Amino acid sequence: xxxxxxxxxxxxxxxxxxxxxxxxxxxxxxxxxxxxxxxxxxxxxxxxxxxxxxxxxxxxxxxxxxxxxxxxxxxxxxxxxxxxxxxxxxxxxxxxxxxxxxxxxxxxxxxxxxxxxxxxxxxxxxxxxxxxxxxxxxxxxxxxxxxxxxxxxxxxxxxxxxxxxxxxxxxxxxxxxxxxxxxxxxxxxxxxxxxxxxxxxxxxxxxxxxxxxxxxxxxxxxxxxxxxxxxxxxxxxxxxxxxxxxxxxxxxxxxxxxxxxxxxxxxxxxxxxxxxxxxxxxxxxxxxxxxxxxxxxxxxxxxxxxxxxxxxxxxxxxxxxxxxxxxxxxxxxxxxxxxxxxxxxxxxxxxxxxxxxxxxxxxxxxxxxxxxxxxxxxxxxxxxxxxxxxxxxxxxxxxxxxxxxxxxxxxxxxxxxxxxxxxxxxxxxxxxxxxxxxxxxxxxxxxxxxxxxxxxxxxxxxxxxxxxxxxxxxxxxxxxxxxxxxxxxxx
Amino acid sequence: xxxxxxxxxxxxxxxxxxxxxxxxxxxxxxxxxxxxxxxxxxxxxxxxxxxxxxxxxxxxxxxxxxxxxxxxxxxxxxxxxxxxxxxxxxxxxxx
Numbered sequence: 001x002x003x004x005x006x007x008x009x010x011x012x013x014x015x016x017x018x019x020x021x022x023x024x025x026x027x028x029x030x031x032x033x034x035x036x037x038x039x040x041x042x043x044x045x046x047x048x049x050x051x052x053x054x055x056x057x058x059x060x061x062x063x064x065x066x067x068x069x070x071x072x073x074x075x076x077x078x079x080x081x082x083x084x085x086x087x088x089x090x091x092x093x094x095x096x097x098x099x100x101x102x103x104x105x106x107x108x109x110x111x112x113x114x115x116x117x118x119x120x121x122x123x124x125x126x127x128x129x130x131x132x133x134x135x136x137x138x139x140x141x142x143x144x145x146x147x148x149x150x151x152x153x154x155x156x157x158x159x160x161x162x163x164x165x166x167x168x169x170x171x172x173x174x175x176x177x178x179x180x181x182x183x184x185x186x187x188x189x190x191x192x193x194x195x196x197x198x199x200x201x202x203x204x205x206x207x208x209x210x211x212x213x214x215x216x217x218x219x220x221x222x223x224x225x226x227x228x229x230x231x232x233x234x235x236x237x238x239x240x241x242x243x244x245x246x247x248x249x250x251x252x253x254x255x256x257x258x259x260x261x262x263x264x265x266x267x268x269x270x271x272x273x274x275x276x277x278x279x280x281x282x283x284x285x286x287x288x289x290x291x292x293x294x295x296x297x298x299x300x301x302x303x304x305x306x307x308x309x310x311x312x313x314x315x316x317x318x319x320x321x322x323x324x325x326x327x328x329x330x331x332x333x334x335x336x337x338x339x340x341x342x343x344x345x346x347x348x349x350x351x352x353x354x355x356x357x358x359x360x361x362x363x364x365x366x367x368x369x370x371x372x373x374x375x376x377x378x379x380x381x382x383x384x385x386x387x388x389x390x391x392x393x394x395x396x397x398x399x400x401x402x403x404x405x406x407x408x409x410x411x412x413x414x415x416x417x418x419x420x421x422x423x424x425x426x427x428x429x430x431x432x433x434x435x436x437x438x439x440x441x442x443x444x445x446x447x448x449x450x451x452x453x454x455x456x457x458x459x460x461x462x463x464x465x466x467x468x469x470x471x472x473x474x475x476x477x478x479x480x481x482x483x484x485x486x487x488x489x490x491x
Numbered sequence: 492x493x494x495x496x497x498x499x500x501x502x503x504x505x506x507x508x509x510x511x512x513x514x515x516x517x518x519x520x521x522x523x524x525x526x527x528x529x530x531x532x533x534x535x536x537x538x539x540x541x542x543x544x545x546x547x548x549x550x551x552x553x554x555x556x557x558x559x560x561x562x563x564x565x566x567x568x569x570x571x572x573x574x575x576x577x578x579x580x581x582x583x584x585x586x
Contacts, residue, residue, distance in 0.1 A: 102566030235554040242552050307529045327579055332572035338582055348509040356508055360518055361525060363506040379542035381535045386543055419524050
């Protein structure tokens, strides 16, 4: 078995026992990247020189018997919208193509304390706006299970890198499904934590009331380990909750007896692919066999979540992206005579088509005469959706849905119709609207050999129940025996 | 009521974006479809409902309002397209 094939919890053991060094481990990933990334194209930039240097330093420390974190020397890949000081953070946009982070994101500060090794920065839809990574201004990322298909998005690079074993784990960000949907399409585990559990400081803002950073991993145990590292209050993010630190690995218990799981019927009905639906029903059956109760329920208002999401997210985005003016950082046009020209021409030349579309939509719903009808109304519907979740969670510990209504679609299949692309998020978006935690766990392959993921949704700040149920499923199933084939894609 | 090309031109101006004729055509069509879809939220009865801005019950966890030295002015300025003596350089604003 090659080193890159192990999970992080297995690698930690090997490092601690001295069976491997961080240097050989880190090198095995860069070798793998050289072998596979010309096809998958997950990385926007790699950090081989600094990573190898860091790995050697950690090995020295271990050899000398100096105290090190158990995570010291474990490599990780980071979505290219989180700042690592002194390295580029591009958001896969021409606007930030040459932006060098002057500081670390809080999640990076936390990983630095544990001496993790950064492999590189991962491709995404420009400014995290999209569900296929086709909106990257640089290049498209390909799904390792079928190179002619998308990896999902917007954290498509982060999910594809874990799936193709070009990183043992990665960080993504999720505004409407951007961790869970690509995790589902790539056959890996993706967690969007409760809004407020992980600091957003140093994450380039898309929609500030929805964005969360979370782990993409090979299994549920690694997800708990990585959430342990990044969760916690940060005084630089006033929306991060000040609460007692939890150890999520304590929830890795193989037992769901007595657990109550709701199965909202709207997400196993119309608009959901038949094979996906069947896979979800099989998961439900498995949970019943394991001693949980699974009951059909209804989240009828969930059908409005996508409309609410695009109004709120685009409104926030149009405001957040107002900062890109060609003055302090980012792309500046060469064509200008005055200040106004700099603003307009820099923005027009620096942003890609999907980003412009969302800025226009956001500006429209916030503009005078439409604010009440769209933005204010959407925020009220958001309350209705939140209340509907609260009602369901009086009865259930968790909700079970598909993560994505389909498996990975073909590159180019949905790019001409933006609305169709937006509807790829129907299962994940309501969770962000409610600020709840959600995890995608791989469960089956469809008849084309493409991964299907199921989603567990929990109460706010109750990631523990998700971990327990996800872990139990994983221990009693065998999806892990499947590996991506890298088929197709001679183009 | 469908969005008109004139409205898209107006909105683009508010957002500081120049649009080509082709972009105006495309975005007008896209916006008509997306807004029609967004209008479905009017089917939800929201009478007496408050607005959810954030989802946390504790909306703001505040810190003391104290000045903290950032300490990396060079790091900030190196990203400026044009700078001079520690300041951002812009074209003349006043005649």
